[in-house]
Amino acid sequence: MALLTVHHWSDLEAGMGELRRIDPDINHRFWLLDEYLPEAAAFDDTRAVAVDRLVTLLGGARIETVPVPHDCTDGFLAAFWRRPEAYLDPRVRAGISLFAQTSDDVIQPGLTRLADDLSSGRWHRRHADLLDRDTLDVGYRLLVADV
Known part of the structure; x- marks a missing residue:
């Protein structure tokens, strides 16, 4: 899932020269972010790389949707879309760059609201439609370039 790493690269063009498949940005309609x-x-947006730019750097690519299964075990940001309580676990957050690179002053108020909404049942009422879904498109894309 290269897009989740490109904001760490010091030389994007050189890294892209080595890459054949890429996974781009998260759609901010994802409930956790929104x-x-x-x-x-908003901070993450400042580091995001546009899909069109990545396609250009690859010399062209096919874009495929990568739906996230509800029981995904990879620890990336949207992996827990149907298990919101996971975002309250500091061990889960430690493996997600958005949390690791954003100050607690910015993160903590949102996590407090999430904890309150989970306790009150508000999250489950608001997102009841997610609870019956097996996968969710949260904006992850796979870029496939022919060599």
Whole structure:
């Protein structure tokens, strides 16, 4: 999932020269970012690389949607879309760059609101439609370039 790493690279063009498949940005319609962490999402936007730019650097690529299964065990940001309580676990957050690279002052108010919404049942009422889904398109894309 290269897009989740490119903001760490010091030389994007050189890294892309070695890459054959890429996974781009998260759609900010993802409930966690939209409802609880909009400030963190705005910070993340400053580091995001546009899909069109990545396609150009690859010399062209096919873009494929990568839906995230509800029981995904990889620890990336949207992996827990149907298990919101996971975002309250510091061990889960430690493996997600958005949390690791955003100050607690920005993150904590949103996590407090999420904890309150989970305790009150508000999150489950608001997102009841997610609870029956097996996968969710949260904006992850796979870029496949022919060599």
